[in-house]
Amino acid sequence: MLSETIPIREGEELDEQKIIPFIKEHIKELPKDAPVSIKQFSAGRSNLTYLIKIGEWEAVLRRPPNGPVAPKAHDMEREYTILKEVYQFFPAAPTPYLLADESIIGRPFFLMERKKGIVLDEKLPDYITETKQLGKQISEKMVDTLVQLHSIDYTKTKLVTMTKPEGFLERQVHGWIKRFEMAKTEEVAQFEKLKRWLVSNIPQSPEPTIIHYDYKLNNIMFNDDLNEIVGVFDWEMTTVGDPLADLGVVCGYIIEKDDSELLKQPDEQRPLTAMPGFMTRREFIENYAKKSGRDVRHMNFYLTFAYLKLAGILQQIYYRYKKGQTKDERFKYLNVYAKNLIQYAIELTSEKF
Structure with missing residues (x-):
């Protein structure tokens, strides 16, 4: 918090x-x-x-x-x-x-720099009352800040020489498939089917932008009134690439009130993104499209890929836990969550945005 x-x-x-x-x-x-x-x-x-x-x-x-x-x-x-x-x-x-x-x-x-404010992780601060207006306000600020990041002219930065936006999405799809395979600790049902679908359905990317690529509530700091974002952290995955892949990632972290059990972590209580007023994934995508002017017709692919990417991250962390490289008990069931995300991603491939 x-x-x-x-x-x-x-x-x-x-x-x-x-x-x-x-x-x-x-x-x-x-x-x-x-x-x-x-x-x-x-x-x-x-x-x-x-x-x-x-x-x-x-x-x-x-x-x-x-x-x-x-x-x-x-x-x-x-x-x-x-x-x-x-x-x-x-x-x-x-x-x-x-x-x-x-x-x-x-x-x-x-x-x-040490920034000061509130990082929302599992619950709101005790002095703040949960309301629909607050949920809307928090999610709207997240959209606005993501659009702001994607509007930076990266050609005025050294990221021009550090990144390779051409072919970004194809490299990402094949790269995260390989990372998941390398970190597997057991066989995962339907993974091969998901792999084939993703490789066969890669859309053409829009113009590249700077992307954060791990944009989510607990990487964001708000002011004490939760009406301004004062910090964005964890820039490890940042690059220049497909802004819709960035949008897919943030939506992959949004859990809605009536979502499938496959999207919920085994030990997690109701996530903050399920609070009243917080945008659904569809609302977040539509709001982003309106404010950025980008075409979001292929968001079903980007969201499906986001679940594979998240499953890969969790499986890598679980692999370290399984090998005794960390004793952090928070990681004990991440393999279960990773398998569930693969299963949900398979179900998503048959849907249209």
Whole structure:
């Protein structure tokens, strides 16, 4: 909820004796003898994030998870470079401060601005009453901010040389199929059928834009009144590509009140996206189309692909848990959720948007 910090999880500790001198060496204005505090942010299932406090100064440290990681995943240098470009055009992106290679703590990491506000994860803050107007307001702000991101002229940034928008969607479909196959811990019914359908139905993409590619409630920070988005986090997957793939991802995270049980996580209570007034997936897509002017006739494909992508992310995380690379018990049943998403994606292939 409120970008909460927790005591650092076992096995995910930071070496304060190495990190703090490194920070003070590169950020000269920090007080020499001020008290130091390091806590971990509770949210997030992939990269690890920590709150670093030196006196009154605060920053967020972001680093990859423990254990082996998938090729090209958790690339701290790339994410840091993307933030350096995007934050100049998109105020909700945190300002990056400092990048470190793996020589400091054995893993690369970077420091960025600590934004303050409310991250909505499982429930609303106690002082806020749930209303239809609030649900509409939150989801409308999400649409507006996504449209704003997609309107940035990426040719004015270094993303021109860092990305390859031509053939983006085809590469993504084949890439996420391969990632899911590599992370499988058991056979998944209907996966081969879904794979064939996706490969055979790739639509032609619209003009490319900067895409966040993991845009969802718990990667967004609102102000205290929930009427402005003040932060967007987790830029690891950001690239230049098909904006409708980005739209598909955010809609894949929207769970509606009467949705299939296949879309609900095994241990999850009613998600915030099911609150009164929050846009349905169709409403979110139509609102985006109206504000962006983009043709959304092929959204059934993009949403189906989004469920495969999400299943792949969850299966990769579960694979790390299964191999003992993390002891985080939140990951215990992610393989069940991943299989359910594959099943739901198969059902979606026969529908039309």
